[in-house]
Amino acid sequence: MSGRKSRNKGQRREREFAKLIEGRRIPLSGAQEGFENDVEGLGIRWEVKARKNGFQTLYKWLEDEREKPDALALKADRKDWLVVMKLEKLMELMGLNEK
Template sequence: MSGRKSKQKGNRREREFAKLIEGRRIPLSGAQEGFENDVEGLGLKWEVKARKNGFQTLYKWLEDEREKPDALALKTDRKPWLVVMTLDKFLEIVEGGQQWNRENMSG
């Protein structure tokens, strides 16, 4: 993918994520001082990363039919813990158990 198309894809994903969490996309994110991160919402600052096939293993672990995990806890030596979960599960926790899906977001 060319640099321009890659940037357009990144911008699309940032707008999509901002809408899903009822947040806002930061214009010029990363391009100018004072415009750090990609999205703000739910009281958090977010970096949005999108890859065609870059996160397959994470999805495989989350979709494990036998284990059915709610989240993944990931750790690399000498780095802090990371938590990975679906957006629906995250919003359920943040919103005090209210179930969220695309139908809830339309309005």
């Protein structure tokens, strides 16, 4: 994907996510000092990443029919813990109803 198409795709995903959480997209995110992160909402600063097939394993783990997890806890050696969950679950935990 060319640079312009990739940038446009990223911006579309940022706008889509900001709307879902009733947040706001940060203009010039990552392009200029003082405009860090992509979206602000739910009291959290977010980086939004979109890949055609880049997160297949994460989706597979979350959609496991046998285990049915609410979230994933991930840790690489010498790195901080990460948590991955579906947006609807996060909003449920925060006491918000997804629209």
